[in-house]
Amino acid sequence: MFNKLTVTVLTLFSWSFMSKTFAQRHKTENVIMVAMDGMRWQEIFGGVDSSIMHDKTFTKERRDMEKAFWVASTEERRKKLMPFFWNTIAKDGQLYGNRTLGNYVDVANPYKFTYPGFSETVTGNPDSAVNSNGLVKNKNINVLEVINQQKEYNGKVATFATSVLFPYVLNKWRNGLYVNADKDSLAFDSPQMQMLNKMEQLAAKPTGERPDLLTYFAAREYLISHKPRVLYVPMGETDAFAHQGLYDQYIGAVHAEDAMIADLWSLIQSMPQYKNKTTLIVTCDHGRGGKIKEQWTDHGVKIEDSGNIWMAVIGPDSSPLGEVTSQSQIYQGQIAATIAALLGVHYAPPQKVLPSIDSVLK
Numbered sequence: 001m002f003n004k005l006t007v008t009v010l011t012l013f014s015w016s017f018m019s020k021t022f023a024q025r026h027k028t029e030n031v032i033m034v035a036m037d038g039m040r041w042q043e044i045f046g047g048v049d050s051s052i053m054h055d056k057t058f059t060k061e062r063r064d065m066e067k068a069f070w071v072a073s074t075e076e077r078r079k080k081l082m083p084f085f086w087n088t089i090a091k092d093g094q095l096y097g098n099r100t101l102g103n104y105v106d107v108a109n110p111y112k113f114t115y116p117g118f119s120e121t122v123t124g125n126p127d128s129a130v131n132s133n134g135l136v137k138n139k140n141i142n143v144l145e146v147i148n149q150q151k152e153y154n155g156k157v158a159t160f161a162t163s164v165l166f167p168y169v170l171n172k173w174r175n176g177l178y179v180n181a182d183k184d185s186l187a188f189d190s191p192q193m194q195m196l197n198k199m200e201q202l203a204a205k206p207t208g209e210r211p212d213l214l215t216y217f218a219a220r221e222y223l224i225s226h227k228p229r230v231l232y233v234p235m236g237e238t239d240a241f242a243h244q245g246l247y248d249q250y251i252g253a254v255h256a257e258d259a260m261i262a263d264l265w266s267l268i269q270s271m272p273q274y275k276n277k278t279t280l281i282v283t284c285d286h287g288r289g290g291k292i293k294e295q296w297t298d299h300g301v302k303i304e305d306s307g308n309i310w311m312a313v314i315g316p317d318s319s320p321l322g323e324v325t326s327q328s329q330i331y332q333g334q335i336a337a338t339i340a341a342l343l344g345v346h347y348a349p350p351q352k353v354l355p356s357i358d359s360v361l362k
């Protein structure tokens with residue numbers, strides 16, 4: 001009798017201790033991930049690059065850019081370009097990838113372009129067989145579909161993407177994930193969604209794809225009306241304008257996307273389901289050249305430093321490290337396992353998966 005009672009008490013005690021530990025470690029109930037395609041770490045940590053700004057090949061309207069974004073101090077300059085990153089994430093969250101401090105973020109796949117980069121991010125596997133930007137259904141399992149298979153998350157995982165690649169990267173045919181991309185219209189009946197469909201039909205498309213602003217607003221309206229637990233919003237203009245060699249347009253897209261992310265963060269902090277229970281991750285898929293100035297427009301195997309990237313995180317489980325100054329190395333392939341860990345979901349697909357990022361989880 002005594003032994004049985006002792007065991008019960010001990011069991012109850014350890015159970016309550018374990019649940020408490022678990023609850024303390026995982027305050028995150030929702031994850032939002034935004035991506036800025038091909039956004040360079042150089043501008044994240046250094047603001048506008050003066051050598052590219054002063055080169056007429058790349059910057060037609062130098063004076064406007066100088067007026068809006070130039071100041072001699074690096075700390076002030078990066079803040080002018082990305083005020084949300086430097087006033088909010090750098091204070092309450094974590095910013096990884098300032099290589100001048102020895103803090104490294106890299107792609108682990110050998111290709112340094114879009115599809116392999118996003119595939120690595122969502123599957124956790126830098127699979128060398130994923131080697132093209134073709135419309136090919138991804139064979140690797142991704143963390144979004146595994147989360148969507150859990151009872152409490154089912155139907156609560158959604159993606160709004162600028163690029164037509166995403167239904168393929170996420171293989172929505174295999175797993176039934178909701179993925180709205182590029183020209184897909186929004187099959188929701190509200191006046192807001194109908195207006196977004198109309199705007200998408202009528203908008204100019206200087207990059208050939210849906211403008212990021214409309215991708216963002218589709219995601220925003222969906223968040224308000226459907227309250228997803230996991231929302232993924234990969235945007236594309238930074239990469240597209242850089243390929244066109246238009247530094248002023250690229251910089252304009254960076255500044256606008258920082259403002260959209262700020263708007264999203266303030267929106268979720270105003271909604272009880274999300275406030276203080278949501279981790280926001282901002283990432284990219286690859287970098288671009290930087291060591292040779294002219295290579296800023298491009299990326300890929302021939303541009304070695306285009307595998308150098310960055311990552312930003314803000315949320316209730318991540319301590320406010322700000323700009324991370326420690327010497328460390330992380331890979332974008334670690335993001336999948338990190339998202340699973342934040343939500344307490346077991347992620348062990350058949351393929352190889354890189355481990356979660358410890359410093360995001362404490």
Ligand SMILES: [Zn+2]
Binds near residue numbers: 038113114239243299
């Ligand atoms: Zn590209």
